[in-house]
């Protein structure tokens with residue numbers, strides 16, 4: 001019998017042959033991107049590959065993941081929904097507003113959202129939160145993985161509009177999307193500075209760690225409003 | 227204060243209380259279209275931190291959170307579907323076709339080579355290649371079936387190739403049929419691109435020809451983007467891809483964008499090639515703009531380009547003298 005250990009709300013470690021990160025499958029019997037399904041005592045777990053998910057890597061890097069069963073999440077850069085599907089598992093009684101601007105990725109995301117009622121897909125530019133402000137309610141957690149040069153600014157613009165005062169920002173920063181030549185460490189320092197003081201609102205950084213060995217040249221950041 | 231939301235427009239008073247609401251009906255399609263219409267609006271946005279769900283209850287649009295989220299879910303899904311289907315505009319379809327064509331070309335070349343390698347063992351003297359060879363194999367199979375009326379008859383009879391056994395012959399014929407159908411598919415896609423270009427970018431087609439025009443759209447990402455590029459960018463479109471390749475894998479560094487396959491440019495003598503390329507790029511850019519903004523076909527574009535070309539040629543009849551110092555001495559003598 002596989003062993004299950006809870007890491008934080010909705011996030012588990014399942015030991016079957018080896019340790020694996022997993023979430024409870026909201027759609028039993030179905031997989032999203034070829035991950036494994038592991039039933040344990042009547043509950044089906046979906047394995048979560050940290051190499052394919054910045055959020056998954058952040059869990060393993062011991063970030064405090066502020067997601068709760070009923071959290072309202074704004075997910076920026078949803079792509080085809082690999083990580084979104086796990087967030088949807090975690091916030092089983094909550095809502096995921098999934099913003100993505102590439103129509104091709106949105107096609108896959110629509111497929112996922114039509115099976116999962118707590119995912120609300122939005123085809124829009126995350127840099128223009130005004131364009132979806134008529135849809136999104138106050139938010140507990142913003143998760144952002146857009147790989148754009150102006151990601152700190154994008155985070156600030158969305159936080160000012162939607163983030164509750166006691167909400168959190170989870171951010172993945174890709175060094176190469178900001179400056180392909182510069183030393184990633186320098187880029188990260190500069191992005192942290194921007195989050196702390198370049199825009200309104202300002203963030204207080206709670207944790208910032210490299211996502212190695214799961215993702216090269218990526219920094220994970222957990223922050224809240226100052 | 228007036229606030230637009232996905233479920234209707236509400237008026238709030240000083241304390242934020244709702245004074246009036248004009249709600250939409252709970253028709254998913256209608257709500258989705260309304261939501262899309264609000265994307266670009268600059269006024270009457272909900273203020274920062276506005277609680278849409280609470281407002282939906284207060285004004286009686288939804289009775290429970292479950293109902294609110296159910297409707298919201300259906301509406302966002304419907305709106306996203308409408309947007310994605312709208313995203314496959316005619317220029318996007320051309321881009322798909324161009325990419326399919328590239329894939330088909332690659333496959334066709336690889337399979338043709340394989341076929342000629344394979345059949346070469348049985349009839350090395352055929353001198354055929356590509357589609358001709360594939361058609362030949364489909365028709366005859368073994369060279370022994372070539373009758374006296376066929377042009378390759380004597381070569382086939384005197385060939386030093388091995389004898390083709392019937393099992394191998396069946397295999398080769400099947401393979402050759404696949405190759406033929408790929409060539410057929412290629413013509414079909416080319417015809418599709420040609421027709422579509424006439425419909426959506428007639429001026430670009432006029433100046434660039436259908437394939438180069440379609441490739442420019444494909445590399446730019448859309449006709450709209452191509453129309454926005456300055457002509458200096460148009461001149462190097464296609465080089466950047468090669469540039470990345472060059473940086474990653476030390477492929478030869480790119481000198482020119484794909485417009486250098488334009489007949490006016492690639493037949494121009496080297497000393498005016500840059501000037502001609504600039505002239506062509508500027509007309510291409512103009513053509514893309516006309517196509518994107520008005521769509522009227524303007525036949526005078528080619529005449530103007532030709533006039534410009536003649537002017538460049540007549541004012542630069544000979545290569546410049548001090549070429550040596552610049553270090554860019556041409557290696558070979560070019561045509562013309």
Ligand SMILES: C[S@@+](CC[C@H](N)C(=O)[O-])C[C@H]1O[C@@H](n2cnc3c(N)ncnc32)[C@H](O)[C@@H]1O
Pocket residue numbers: 052053054055076077078079080081082083084099100101102105124125126127145146147148
């Ligand atoms: C690295 S991928 C995200 C992967 C995803 N978070 C996952 O783990 O499954 C980045 C995505 O952000 C999207 N993106 C980039 N800039 C964006 C923007 N300004 N607005 C919305 N989406 C954006 C890209 O299209 C891409 O799909």
